[in-house]
Amino acid sequence: MGPIVPVSSRSDVLAPAPKRLHPTGVNAPQLRSALEALPAVLTLADIAAGAFTVAARNAALAAANAKAAAALKVQEEGLTEEDVEVRCMARTRIPTAYGPVFLHVYHNNRDGKEHLAIVSDPAQLEADAPANGQKQQFVPIRSHTLDTQSHDGETAQERITRGAYVSRLSRTAASASAVPSARTELSDSPLVRIHSECFTGETLGSLRCDCGEQLDSALSLIAHAPGRRGIVLYLRQEGRGIGLLEKVRAYNLQDLGLDTVQANLALGRGEDERTYGVAAAMLRDLGVGSEGIRLLTNNPSKVAAMQREGIEVTERVPMVPRDWQLRSAAPHAEWEMRSRGATAVGGGVVRSEELEKYLRTKVERMGHLLELPAARA
Ligand SMILES: Nc1nc2c(ncn2[C@@H]2O[C@H](COP(=O)(O)OP(=O)(O)OP(=O)(O)O)[C@@H](O)[C@H]2O)c(=O)[nH]1
Structure with a gap:
Protein backbone atom coordinates (compact mmCIF):
# COMPACT_ATOMS: atom_id res chain seq x y z
CA MET A 1 0.00 0.00 0.00
CA GLY A 2 1.15 3.59 -0.53
CA PRO A 3 2.40 5.77 2.27
CA ILE A 4 -0.15 6.96 4.75
CA VAL A 5 0.09 10.71 4.87
CA PRO A 6 0.86 11.90 8.39
CA VAL A 7 -2.11 13.60 9.93
CA SER A 8 -0.19 16.81 10.52
CA SER A 9 0.50 17.31 6.81
CA ARG A 10 -2.87 16.36 5.42
CA SER A 11 -4.56 19.23 3.71
CA ASP A 12 -8.02 18.07 4.78
CA VAL A 13 -6.91 18.13 8.40
CA LEU A 14 -5.14 21.45 8.14
CA ALA A 15 -7.92 23.14 6.21
CA PRO A 16 -10.18 25.16 8.52
CA ALA A 17 -13.21 23.11 9.43
CA PRO A 18 -16.27 24.36 7.58
CA LYS A 19 -18.60 26.29 9.86
CA ARG A 20 -21.32 23.70 9.91
CA LEU A 21 -23.58 24.56 12.73
CA HIS A 22 -24.91 27.47 14.61
CA PRO A 23 -23.38 27.37 18.10
CA THR A 24 -26.49 25.75 19.53
CA GLY A 25 -26.45 23.15 16.76
CA VAL A 26 -30.16 22.50 17.07
CA ASN A 27 -32.45 21.60 14.21
CA ALA A 28 -35.33 23.72 15.47
CA PRO A 29 -38.21 22.29 13.38
CA GLN A 30 -37.33 18.72 14.33
CA LEU A 31 -36.79 19.67 17.94
CA ARG A 32 -40.12 21.48 17.96
CA SER A 33 -42.04 18.51 16.61
CA ALA A 34 -40.26 16.11 18.95
CA LEU A 35 -41.03 18.29 21.95
CA GLU A 36 -44.64 18.72 20.91
CA ALA A 37 -45.08 15.02 21.44
CA LEU A 38 -43.86 15.28 25.02
CA PRO A 39 -45.41 16.65 28.19
CA ALA A 40 -44.42 20.32 28.27
CA VAL A 41 -41.19 21.04 30.07
CA LEU A 42 -40.41 24.28 28.30
CA THR A 43 -42.95 26.14 26.24
CA LEU A 44 -42.27 26.30 22.55
CA ALA A 45 -42.11 30.06 22.93
CA ASP A 46 -39.22 29.60 25.36
CA ILE A 47 -37.45 27.44 22.87
CA ALA A 48 -38.21 29.71 19.93
CA ALA A 49 -36.95 32.70 21.89
CA GLY A 50 -33.80 30.78 22.71
CA ALA A 51 -30.52 31.10 20.99
CA PHE A 52 -31.00 29.26 17.74
CA THR A 53 -31.60 31.02 14.46
CA VAL A 54 -32.56 28.47 11.86
CA ALA A 55 -31.99 30.35 8.64
CA ALA A 56 -28.42 31.21 9.53
CA ARG A 57 -27.35 27.61 9.45
CA ASN A 58 -29.63 25.78 7.01
CA ALA A 59 -27.12 25.69 4.18
CA ALA A 60 -24.39 24.37 6.42
CA LEU A 61 -26.73 21.75 7.83
CA ALA A 62 -27.64 20.59 4.34
CA ALA A 63 -23.96 19.95 3.65
CA ALA A 64 -23.62 17.96 6.85
CA ASN A 65 -26.74 15.97 6.05
CA ALA A 66 -25.46 15.22 2.57
CA LYS A 67 -22.34 13.68 4.11
CA ALA A 68 -24.44 11.61 6.51
CA ALA A 69 -26.72 10.57 3.63
CA ALA A 70 -23.73 9.44 1.57
CA ALA A 71 -22.47 7.33 4.48
CA LEU A 72 -25.94 5.86 4.87
CA LYS A 73 -26.07 5.05 1.17
CA VAL A 74 -22.82 3.12 1.48
CA GLN A 75 -24.35 1.20 4.38
CA GLU A 76 -27.75 0.55 2.82
CA GLU A 77 -26.59 -0.39 -0.63
CA GLY A 78 -24.06 -2.81 0.70
CA LEU A 79 -21.18 -1.04 -0.97
CA THR A 80 -17.80 -1.80 0.47
CA GLU A 81 -15.22 0.86 1.16
CA GLU A 82 -12.58 -0.93 -0.87
CA ASP A 83 -10.04 1.82 -0.82
CA VAL A 84 -9.73 1.90 2.95
CA GLU A 85 -6.10 1.45 3.94
CA GLU A 238 -17.61 9.26 20.01
CA GLY A 239 -21.34 9.72 20.39
CA ARG A 240 -22.23 7.17 17.70
CA GLY A 241 -20.13 9.18 15.31
CA ILE A 242 -21.42 12.70 16.02
CA GLY A 243 -18.49 13.65 18.25
CA LEU A 244 -18.29 14.75 21.88
CA LEU A 245 -19.48 18.30 21.29
CA GLU A 246 -22.69 17.18 19.64
CA LYS A 247 -23.17 14.39 22.17
CA VAL A 248 -23.01 16.93 24.98
CA ARG A 249 -25.70 18.95 23.21
CA ALA A 250 -27.70 15.75 22.73
CA TYR A 251 -27.54 15.09 26.47
CA ASN A 252 -29.09 18.47 27.16
CA LEU A 253 -31.91 17.67 24.76
CA GLN A 254 -32.30 14.34 26.53
CA ASP A 255 -32.63 16.22 29.80
CA LEU A 256 -35.48 18.11 28.15
CA GLY A 257 -37.20 14.79 27.52
CA LEU A 258 -35.99 13.52 24.15
CA ASP A 259 -34.60 10.02 23.84
CA THR A 260 -31.14 9.38 22.37
CA VAL A 261 -32.42 8.95 18.83
CA GLN A 262 -34.73 11.98 18.95
CA ALA A 263 -31.94 14.10 20.39
CA ASN A 264 -29.55 13.21 17.55
CA LEU A 265 -32.24 13.90 14.96
CA ALA A 266 -33.14 17.21 16.57
CA LEU A 267 -29.51 18.22 16.16
CA GLY A 268 -29.81 17.50 12.45
CA ARG A 269 -27.63 14.41 12.76
CA GLY A 270 -28.21 10.79 11.92
CA GLU A 271 -29.32 8.54 14.78
CA ASP A 272 -26.08 6.60 14.27
CA GLU A 273 -23.37 7.99 11.96
CA ARG A 274 -20.76 5.32 12.57
CA PRO A 318 -24.46 -10.96 23.50
CA MET A 319 -23.38 -8.37 26.05
CA VAL A 320 -26.01 -8.41 28.76
CA PRO A 321 -25.90 -5.28 30.93
CA ARG A 322 -24.64 -6.27 34.37
CA ASP A 323 -27.52 -4.62 36.11
CA TRP A 324 -29.86 -6.85 34.17
CA GLN A 325 -27.78 -9.92 34.95
CA LEU A 326 -27.93 -8.99 38.63
CA ARG A 327 -31.70 -9.01 38.75
CA SER A 328 -31.58 -12.79 38.75
CA ALA A 329 -28.34 -13.15 40.71
CA ALA A 330 -27.74 -14.00 44.38
CA PRO A 331 -27.29 -10.99 46.72
CA HIS A 332 -23.61 -11.79 47.21
CA ALA A 333 -22.95 -11.61 43.45
CA GLU A 334 -24.63 -8.24 43.39
CA TRP A 335 -22.47 -6.91 46.20
CA GLU A 336 -19.32 -8.25 44.58
CA MET A 337 -20.07 -6.72 41.22
CA ARG A 338 -21.14 -3.34 42.56
CA SER A 339 -18.08 -3.11 44.80
CA ARG A 340 -15.89 -3.28 41.69
CA GLY A 341 -16.94 0.21 40.69
CA ALA A 342 -19.52 1.49 38.29
CA THR A 343 -17.81 1.26 34.96
CA ALA A 344 -14.04 1.63 35.03
CA VAL A 345 -12.00 -1.09 33.39
CA GLY A 346 -11.01 -3.56 36.10
CA GLY A 347 -12.83 -1.59 38.81
CA GLY A 348 -11.73 -1.73 42.44
CA VAL A 349 -8.22 -0.89 43.60
CA VAL A 350 -5.43 -0.86 41.04
CA ARG A 351 -2.33 -2.58 42.33
CA SER A 352 0.71 -3.84 40.44
CA GLU A 353 4.47 -3.77 40.64
CA GLU A 354 4.60 -1.56 37.58
CA LEU A 355 2.19 0.91 39.09
CA GLU A 356 4.27 1.03 42.26
CA LYS A 357 7.36 1.89 40.21
CA TYR A 358 5.48 4.51 38.21
CA LEU A 359 4.17 6.18 41.37
CA ARG A 360 7.52 6.13 43.11
CA THR A 361 9.21 7.69 40.08
CA LYS A 362 6.68 10.52 40.14
CA VAL A 363 7.51 11.21 43.76
CA GLU A 364 11.26 10.62 43.63
CA ARG A 365 12.12 12.12 40.25
CA MET A 366 9.31 14.46 39.34
CA GLY A 367 8.60 16.07 42.67
CA HIS A 368 5.02 14.92 43.07
CA LEU A 369 3.66 15.85 46.47
CA LEU A 370 2.92 12.46 47.92
CA GLU A 371 4.32 10.70 50.93
CA LEU A 372 5.85 7.38 49.96
CA PRO A 373 4.17 4.52 51.79
CA ALA A 374 6.15 1.94 53.76
CA ALA A 375 7.33 -0.97 51.59
CA ARG A 376 4.83 -3.83 51.52
CA ALA A 377 5.71 -6.66 53.91
N1 LIG B 1 -25.31 10.44 20.37
C1 LIG B 1 -25.25 9.74 21.49
N2 LIG B 1 -24.28 8.81 21.60
C2 LIG B 1 -24.24 8.09 22.73
C3 LIG B 1 -25.12 8.28 23.79
N3 LIG B 1 -24.79 7.42 24.78
C4 LIG B 1 -23.72 6.72 24.35
N4 LIG B 1 -23.39 7.12 23.10
C5 LIG B 1 -22.34 6.63 22.23
O1 LIG B 1 -22.78 5.39 21.75
C6 LIG B 1 -21.65 4.63 21.35
C7 LIG B 1 -21.91 3.22 21.83
O2 LIG B 1 -22.97 2.75 21.07
P1 LIG B 1 -24.23 1.97 21.62
O3 LIG B 1 -25.36 2.32 20.73
O4 LIG B 1 -24.40 2.18 23.09
O5 LIG B 1 -23.89 0.47 21.47
P2 LIG B 1 -23.38 -0.26 20.18
O6 LIG B 1 -21.90 -0.17 20.20
O7 LIG B 1 -24.07 0.22 18.94
O8 LIG B 1 -23.94 -1.70 20.40
P3 LIG B 1 -23.30 -2.86 21.22
O9 LIG B 1 -22.22 -3.43 20.35
O10 LIG B 1 -24.40 -3.82 21.46
O11 LIG B 1 -22.77 -2.26 22.47
C8 LIG B 1 -20.43 5.33 21.91
O12 LIG B 1 -19.79 6.02 20.84
C9 LIG B 1 -21.02 6.36 22.87
O13 LIG B 1 -20.23 7.54 22.95
C10 LIG B 1 -26.13 9.26 23.63
O14 LIG B 1 -26.96 9.47 24.49
N5 LIG B 1 -26.16 9.96 22.47
Whole structure:
Protein backbone atom coordinates (compact mmCIF):
# COMPACT_ATOMS: atom_id res chain seq x y z
CA MET A 1 0.00 0.00 0.00
CA GLY A 2 1.15 3.59 -0.53
CA PRO A 3 2.40 5.77 2.27
CA ILE A 4 -0.15 6.96 4.75
CA VAL A 5 0.09 10.71 4.87
CA PRO A 6 0.86 11.90 8.39
CA VAL A 7 -2.11 13.60 9.93
CA SER A 8 -0.19 16.81 10.52
CA SER A 9 0.50 17.31 6.81
CA ARG A 10 -2.87 16.36 5.42
CA SER A 11 -4.56 19.23 3.71
CA ASP A 12 -8.02 18.07 4.78
CA VAL A 13 -6.91 18.13 8.40
CA LEU A 14 -5.14 21.45 8.14
CA ALA A 15 -7.92 23.14 6.21
CA PRO A 16 -10.18 25.16 8.52
CA ALA A 17 -13.21 23.11 9.43
CA PRO A 18 -16.27 24.36 7.58
CA LYS A 19 -18.60 26.29 9.86
CA ARG A 20 -21.32 23.70 9.91
CA LEU A 21 -23.58 24.56 12.73
CA HIS A 22 -24.91 27.47 14.61
CA PRO A 23 -23.38 27.37 18.10
CA THR A 24 -26.49 25.75 19.53
CA GLY A 25 -26.45 23.15 16.76
CA VAL A 26 -30.16 22.50 17.07
CA ASN A 27 -32.45 21.60 14.21
CA ALA A 28 -35.33 23.72 15.47
CA PRO A 29 -38.21 22.29 13.38
CA GLN A 30 -37.33 18.72 14.33
CA LEU A 31 -36.79 19.67 17.94
CA ARG A 32 -40.12 21.48 17.96
CA SER A 33 -42.04 18.51 16.61
CA ALA A 34 -40.26 16.11 18.95
CA LEU A 35 -41.03 18.29 21.95
CA GLU A 36 -44.64 18.72 20.91
CA ALA A 37 -45.08 15.02 21.44
CA LEU A 38 -43.86 15.28 25.02
CA PRO A 39 -45.41 16.65 28.19
CA ALA A 40 -44.42 20.32 28.27
CA VAL A 41 -41.19 21.04 30.07
CA LEU A 42 -40.41 24.28 28.30
CA THR A 43 -42.95 26.14 26.24
CA LEU A 44 -42.27 26.30 22.55
CA ALA A 45 -42.11 30.06 22.93
CA ASP A 46 -39.22 29.60 25.36
CA ILE A 47 -37.45 27.44 22.87
CA ALA A 48 -38.21 29.71 19.93
CA ALA A 49 -36.95 32.70 21.89
CA GLY A 50 -33.80 30.78 22.71
CA ALA A 51 -30.52 31.10 20.99
CA PHE A 52 -31.00 29.26 17.74
CA THR A 53 -31.60 31.02 14.46
CA VAL A 54 -32.56 28.47 11.86
CA ALA A 55 -31.99 30.35 8.64
CA ALA A 56 -28.42 31.21 9.53
CA ARG A 57 -27.35 27.61 9.45
CA ASN A 58 -29.63 25.78 7.01
CA ALA A 59 -27.12 25.69 4.18
CA ALA A 60 -24.39 24.37 6.42
CA LEU A 61 -26.73 21.75 7.83
CA ALA A 62 -27.64 20.59 4.34
CA ALA A 63 -23.96 19.95 3.65
CA ALA A 64 -23.62 17.96 6.85
CA ASN A 65 -26.74 15.97 6.05
CA ALA A 66 -25.46 15.22 2.57
CA LYS A 67 -22.34 13.68 4.11
CA ALA A 68 -24.44 11.61 6.51
CA ALA A 69 -26.72 10.57 3.63
CA ALA A 70 -23.73 9.44 1.57
CA ALA A 71 -22.47 7.33 4.48
CA LEU A 72 -25.94 5.86 4.87
CA LYS A 73 -26.07 5.05 1.17
CA VAL A 74 -22.82 3.12 1.48
CA GLN A 75 -24.35 1.20 4.38
CA GLU A 76 -27.75 0.55 2.82
CA GLU A 77 -26.59 -0.39 -0.63
CA GLY A 78 -24.06 -2.81 0.70
CA LEU A 79 -21.18 -1.04 -0.97
CA THR A 80 -17.80 -1.80 0.47
CA GLU A 81 -15.22 0.86 1.16
CA GLU A 82 -12.58 -0.93 -0.87
CA ASP A 83 -10.04 1.82 -0.82
CA VAL A 84 -9.73 1.90 2.95
CA GLU A 85 -6.10 1.45 3.94
CA VAL A 86 -4.79 1.11 7.45
CA ARG A 87 -1.34 0.85 8.93
CA CYS A 88 -0.37 -0.09 12.44
CA MET A 89 2.12 2.61 13.43
CA ALA A 90 3.10 1.20 16.81
CA ARG A 91 2.26 -1.46 19.35
CA THR A 92 3.11 -1.91 23.00
CA ARG A 93 2.34 -4.18 25.93
CA ILE A 94 -0.08 -2.88 28.53
CA PRO A 95 -0.61 -4.82 31.75
CA THR A 96 -4.31 -4.70 32.62
CA ALA A 97 -6.48 -6.11 35.35
CA TYR A 98 -7.33 -8.90 32.92
CA GLY A 99 -3.77 -9.69 31.95
CA PRO A 100 -1.36 -8.28 29.43
CA VAL A 101 -2.64 -6.86 26.15
CA PHE A 102 -0.96 -5.30 23.15
CA LEU A 103 -2.20 -1.83 22.30
CA HIS A 104 -1.95 -1.11 18.56
CA VAL A 105 -2.18 2.44 17.22
CA TYR A 106 -3.49 2.62 13.67
CA HIS A 107 -3.50 5.34 11.03
CA ASN A 108 -5.74 5.19 8.00
CA ASN A 109 -6.42 7.06 4.79
CA ARG A 110 -10.05 7.93 5.61
CA ASP A 111 -10.53 10.03 8.69
CA GLY A 112 -7.22 11.16 10.21
CA LYS A 113 -8.14 9.54 13.54
CA GLU A 114 -6.01 7.17 15.57
CA HIS A 115 -8.15 4.09 15.94
CA LEU A 116 -6.86 1.44 18.33
CA ALA A 117 -6.73 -2.32 18.51
CA ILE A 118 -6.34 -3.93 21.91
CA VAL A 119 -5.10 -7.46 21.34
CA SER A 120 -5.04 -10.15 24.00
CA ASP A 121 -2.80 -13.07 23.03
CA PRO A 122 -0.54 -13.83 26.00
CA ALA A 123 1.14 -16.79 24.28
CA GLN A 124 3.05 -14.21 22.23
CA LEU A 125 4.81 -13.05 25.37
CA GLU A 126 6.34 -16.43 26.04
CA ALA A 127 10.02 -16.45 25.24
CA ASP A 128 10.19 -20.04 24.01
CA ALA A 129 8.72 -21.31 20.78
CA PRO A 130 6.83 -24.62 21.15
CA ALA A 131 9.20 -27.56 21.54
CA ASN A 132 10.15 -29.51 18.42
CA GLY A 133 7.31 -31.43 16.92
CA GLN A 134 4.70 -29.57 19.00
CA LYS A 135 2.41 -27.43 16.92
CA GLN A 136 1.68 -23.91 18.05
CA GLN A 137 -1.95 -24.02 19.17
CA PHE A 138 -2.99 -20.76 17.50
CA VAL A 139 -1.56 -18.43 14.90
CA PRO A 140 -0.45 -15.31 16.83
CA ILE A 141 -2.68 -12.27 16.41
CA ARG A 142 -0.19 -9.88 14.81
CA SER A 143 -0.54 -6.85 12.60
CA HIS A 144 0.78 -7.43 9.12
CA THR A 145 1.52 -3.75 8.52
CA LEU A 146 3.36 -3.52 11.83
CA ASP A 147 5.67 -6.37 10.93
CA THR A 148 6.22 -5.07 7.40
CA GLN A 149 9.36 -2.97 6.96
CA SER A 150 8.50 0.69 7.47
CA HIS A 151 11.30 2.02 5.25
CA ASP A 152 14.41 0.82 3.46
CA GLY A 153 17.23 0.12 5.85
CA GLU A 154 15.02 0.05 8.94
CA THR A 155 17.15 -1.12 11.87
CA ALA A 156 16.24 -3.72 14.47
CA GLN A 157 16.17 -0.97 17.12
CA GLU A 158 13.73 1.07 15.03
CA ARG A 159 11.49 -1.98 14.59
CA ILE A 160 11.57 -2.76 18.28
CA THR A 161 10.78 0.84 19.22
CA ARG A 162 7.60 0.77 17.17
CA GLY A 163 6.62 -2.61 18.58
CA ALA A 164 7.67 -4.98 15.79
CA TYR A 165 9.27 -7.43 18.19
CA VAL A 166 8.59 -10.94 19.35
CA SER A 167 8.13 -12.37 22.86
CA ARG A 168 8.39 -10.17 25.93
CA LEU A 169 10.57 -7.11 25.58
CA SER A 170 13.04 -6.45 28.37
CA ARG A 171 16.49 -5.03 28.95
CA THR A 172 17.97 -8.44 28.37
CA ALA A 173 15.67 -9.78 25.63
CA ALA A 174 14.82 -7.80 22.54
CA SER A 175 14.25 -9.50 19.20
CA ALA A 176 12.79 -7.66 16.24
CA SER A 177 10.11 -9.60 14.37
CA ALA A 178 10.82 -11.05 10.94
CA VAL A 179 9.49 -9.12 7.95
CA PRO A 180 6.61 -11.27 6.64
CA SER A 181 6.54 -12.25 2.98
CA ALA A 182 2.75 -12.61 2.95
CA ARG A 183 -0.16 -12.01 5.26
CA THR A 184 -0.88 -14.89 7.65
CA GLU A 185 -4.49 -15.76 8.45
CA LEU A 186 -5.62 -16.69 11.93
CA SER A 187 -6.50 -20.34 12.41
CA ASP A 188 -9.40 -19.61 14.77
CA SER A 189 -12.37 -17.30 15.07
CA PRO A 190 -11.38 -14.93 17.89
CA LEU A 191 -13.71 -13.08 20.20
CA VAL A 192 -13.92 -9.50 18.94
CA ARG A 193 -15.50 -6.37 20.35
CA ILE A 194 -15.92 -3.38 18.06
CA HIS A 195 -16.21 -0.61 20.59
CA SER A 196 -16.94 3.06 19.99
CA GLU A 197 -15.28 5.71 22.12
CA CYS A 198 -17.32 7.17 24.94
CA PHE A 199 -15.44 9.72 27.04
CA THR A 200 -18.34 10.20 29.42
CA GLY A 201 -18.98 6.53 30.06
CA GLU A 202 -15.42 5.28 30.10
CA THR A 203 -13.51 8.12 31.71
CA LEU A 204 -16.09 9.83 33.89
CA GLY A 205 -17.91 6.59 34.66
CA SER A 206 -21.12 8.30 33.59
CA LEU A 207 -24.20 6.36 34.48
CA ARG A 208 -25.98 7.65 31.40
CA CYS A 209 -24.68 4.68 29.40
CA ASP A 210 -23.02 1.32 29.86
CA CYS A 211 -20.07 1.99 27.55
CA GLY A 212 -17.45 1.73 30.31
CA GLU A 213 -19.03 -1.43 31.61
CA GLN A 214 -19.08 -2.91 28.10
CA LEU A 215 -15.40 -2.17 27.60
CA ASP A 216 -14.66 -3.83 30.92
CA SER A 217 -16.89 -6.81 30.09
CA ALA A 218 -15.29 -7.26 26.70
CA LEU A 219 -11.80 -7.45 28.21
CA SER A 220 -13.06 -9.77 30.93
CA LEU A 221 -14.82 -12.09 28.46
CA ILE A 222 -11.74 -12.22 26.25
CA ALA A 223 -9.63 -13.13 29.28
CA HIS A 224 -11.85 -16.20 29.69
CA ALA A 225 -11.82 -17.16 25.99
CA PRO A 226 -9.70 -20.07 24.68
CA GLY A 227 -6.04 -19.04 24.85
CA ARG A 228 -7.23 -15.73 26.44
CA ARG A 229 -7.29 -14.53 22.86
CA GLY A 230 -9.33 -11.72 21.43
CA ILE A 231 -9.43 -8.23 19.98
CA VAL A 232 -11.10 -5.02 21.11
CA LEU A 233 -11.18 -2.43 18.37
CA TYR A 234 -11.50 0.97 19.98
CA LEU A 235 -12.92 3.26 17.33
CA ARG A 236 -12.81 7.02 17.73
CA GLN A 237 -16.48 7.43 16.90
CA GLU A 238 -17.61 9.26 20.01
CA GLY A 239 -21.34 9.72 20.39
CA ARG A 240 -22.23 7.17 17.70
CA GLY A 241 -20.13 9.18 15.31
CA ILE A 242 -21.42 12.70 16.02
CA GLY A 243 -18.49 13.65 18.25
CA LEU A 244 -18.29 14.75 21.88
CA LEU A 245 -19.48 18.30 21.29
CA GLU A 246 -22.69 17.18 19.64
CA LYS A 247 -23.17 14.39 22.17
CA VAL A 248 -23.01 16.93 24.98
CA ARG A 249 -25.70 18.95 23.21
CA ALA A 250 -27.70 15.75 22.73
CA TYR A 251 -27.54 15.09 26.47
CA ASN A 252 -29.09 18.47 27.16
CA LEU A 253 -31.91 17.67 24.76
CA GLN A 254 -32.30 14.34 26.53
CA ASP A 255 -32.63 16.22 29.80
CA LEU A 256 -35.48 18.11 28.15
CA GLY A 257 -37.20 14.79 27.52
CA LEU A 258 -35.99 13.52 24.15
CA ASP A 259 -34.60 10.02 23.84
CA THR A 260 -31.14 9.38 22.37
CA VAL A 261 -32.42 8.95 18.83
CA GLN A 262 -34.73 11.98 18.95
CA ALA A 263 -31.94 14.10 20.39
CA ASN A 264 -29.55 13.21 17.55
CA LEU A 265 -32.24 13.90 14.96
CA ALA A 266 -33.14 17.21 16.57
CA LEU A 267 -29.51 18.22 16.16
CA GLY A 268 -29.81 17.50 12.45
CA ARG A 269 -27.63 14.41 12.76
CA GLY A 270 -28.21 10.79 11.92
CA GLU A 271 -29.32 8.54 14.78
CA ASP A 272 -26.08 6.60 14.27
CA GLU A 273 -23.37 7.99 11.96
CA ARG A 274 -20.76 5.32 12.57
CA THR A 275 -19.12 3.42 9.74
CA TYR A 276 -17.07 0.22 9.95
CA GLY A 277 -14.83 0.18 6.87
CA VAL A 278 -11.74 1.10 8.89
CA ALA A 279 -12.62 -1.51 11.54
CA ALA A 280 -12.84 -4.24 8.92
CA ALA A 281 -9.51 -3.20 7.43
CA MET A 282 -7.92 -3.34 10.89
CA LEU A 283 -9.30 -6.83 11.46
CA ARG A 284 -7.94 -8.01 8.13
CA ASP A 285 -4.58 -6.50 9.04
CA LEU A 286 -4.65 -8.50 12.28
CA GLY A 287 -5.11 -11.71 10.31
CA VAL A 288 -8.87 -12.20 10.51
CA GLY A 289 -9.70 -14.24 7.43
CA SER A 290 -11.90 -17.11 6.39
CA GLU A 291 -12.47 -18.29 9.98
CA GLY A 292 -14.23 -15.01 10.72
CA ILE A 293 -14.91 -13.61 14.18
CA ARG A 294 -17.17 -14.13 17.18
CA LEU A 295 -18.56 -10.64 17.65
CA LEU A 296 -19.45 -9.26 21.06
CA THR A 297 -22.44 -7.07 20.41
CA ASN A 298 -26.16 -6.65 20.77
CA ASN A 299 -26.29 -4.41 17.73
CA PRO A 300 -27.50 -6.18 14.58
CA SER A 301 -26.32 -3.36 12.34
CA LYS A 302 -22.73 -4.03 13.45
CA VAL A 303 -23.09 -7.68 12.43
CA ALA A 304 -24.54 -6.61 9.07
CA ALA A 305 -21.78 -4.03 8.58
CA MET A 306 -19.09 -6.67 9.16
CA GLN A 307 -20.72 -9.09 6.72
CA ARG A 308 -20.90 -6.31 4.12
CA GLU A 309 -17.23 -5.63 4.65
CA GLY A 310 -16.49 -9.28 3.96
CA ILE A 311 -15.78 -10.29 7.58
CA GLU A 312 -17.80 -13.33 8.51
CA VAL A 313 -19.46 -13.24 11.92
CA THR A 314 -19.55 -16.90 12.93
CA GLU A 315 -21.30 -16.10 16.20
CA ARG A 316 -22.85 -13.05 17.83
CA VAL A 317 -22.02 -13.10 21.52
CA PRO A 318 -24.46 -10.96 23.50
CA MET A 319 -23.38 -8.37 26.05
CA VAL A 320 -26.01 -8.41 28.76
CA PRO A 321 -25.90 -5.28 30.93
CA ARG A 322 -24.64 -6.27 34.37
CA ASP A 323 -27.52 -4.62 36.11
CA TRP A 324 -29.86 -6.85 34.17
CA GLN A 325 -27.78 -9.92 34.95
CA LEU A 326 -27.93 -8.99 38.63
CA ARG A 327 -31.70 -9.01 38.75
CA SER A 328 -31.58 -12.79 38.75
CA ALA A 329 -28.34 -13.15 40.71
CA ALA A 330 -27.74 -14.00 44.38
CA PRO A 331 -27.29 -10.99 46.72
CA HIS A 332 -23.61 -11.79 47.21
CA ALA A 333 -22.95 -11.61 43.45
CA GLU A 334 -24.63 -8.24 43.39
CA TRP A 335 -22.47 -6.91 46.20
CA GLU A 336 -19.32 -8.25 44.58
CA MET A 337 -20.07 -6.72 41.22
CA ARG A 338 -21.14 -3.34 42.56
CA SER A 339 -18.08 -3.11 44.80
CA ARG A 340 -15.89 -3.28 41.69
CA GLY A 341 -16.94 0.21 40.69
CA ALA A 342 -19.52 1.49 38.29
CA THR A 343 -17.81 1.26 34.96
CA ALA A 344 -14.04 1.63 35.03
CA VAL A 345 -12.00 -1.09 33.39
CA GLY A 346 -11.01 -3.56 36.10
CA GLY A 347 -12.83 -1.59 38.81
CA GLY A 348 -11.73 -1.73 42.44
CA VAL A 349 -8.22 -0.89 43.60
CA VAL A 350 -5.43 -0.86 41.04
CA ARG A 351 -2.33 -2.58 42.33
CA SER A 352 0.71 -3.84 40.44
CA GLU A 353 4.47 -3.77 40.64
CA GLU A 354 4.60 -1.56 37.58
CA LEU A 355 2.19 0.91 39.09
CA GLU A 356 4.27 1.03 42.26
CA LYS A 357 7.36 1.89 40.21
CA TYR A 358 5.48 4.51 38.21
CA LEU A 359 4.17 6.18 41.37
CA ARG A 360 7.52 6.13 43.11
CA THR A 361 9.21 7.69 40.08
CA LYS A 362 6.68 10.52 40.14
CA VAL A 363 7.51 11.21 43.76
CA GLU A 364 11.26 10.62 43.63
CA ARG A 365 12.12 12.12 40.25
CA MET A 366 9.31 14.46 39.34
CA GLY A 367 8.60 16.07 42.67
CA HIS A 368 5.02 14.92 43.07
CA LEU A 369 3.66 15.85 46.47
CA LEU A 370 2.92 12.46 47.92
CA GLU A 371 4.32 10.70 50.93
CA LEU A 372 5.85 7.38 49.96
CA PRO A 373 4.17 4.52 51.79
CA ALA A 374 6.15 1.94 53.76
CA ALA A 375 7.33 -0.97 51.59
CA ARG A 376 4.83 -3.83 51.52
CA ALA A 377 5.71 -6.66 53.91
N1 LIG B 1 -25.31 10.44 20.37
C1 LIG B 1 -25.25 9.74 21.49
N2 LIG B 1 -24.28 8.81 21.60
C2 LIG B 1 -24.24 8.09 22.73
C3 LIG B 1 -25.12 8.28 23.79
N3 LIG B 1 -24.79 7.42 24.78
C4 LIG B 1 -23.72 6.72 24.35
N4 LIG B 1 -23.39 7.12 23.10
C5 LIG B 1 -22.34 6.63 22.23
O1 LIG B 1 -22.78 5.39 21.75
C6 LIG B 1 -21.65 4.63 21.35
C7 LIG B 1 -21.91 3.22 21.83
O2 LIG B 1 -22.97 2.75 21.07
P1 LIG B 1 -24.23 1.97 21.62
O3 LIG B 1 -25.36 2.32 20.73
O4 LIG B 1 -24.40 2.18 23.09
O5 LIG B 1 -23.89 0.47 21.47
P2 LIG B 1 -23.38 -0.26 20.18
O6 LIG B 1 -21.90 -0.17 20.20
O7 LIG B 1 -24.07 0.22 18.94
O8 LIG B 1 -23.94 -1.70 20.40
P3 LIG B 1 -23.30 -2.86 21.22
O9 LIG B 1 -22.22 -3.43 20.35
O10 LIG B 1 -24.40 -3.82 21.46
O11 LIG B 1 -22.77 -2.26 22.47
C8 LIG B 1 -20.43 5.33 21.91
O12 LIG B 1 -19.79 6.02 20.84
C9 LIG B 1 -21.02 6.36 22.87
O13 LIG B 1 -20.23 7.54 22.95
C10 LIG B 1 -26.13 9.26 23.63
O14 LIG B 1 -26.96 9.47 24.49
N5 LIG B 1 -26.16 9.96 22.47
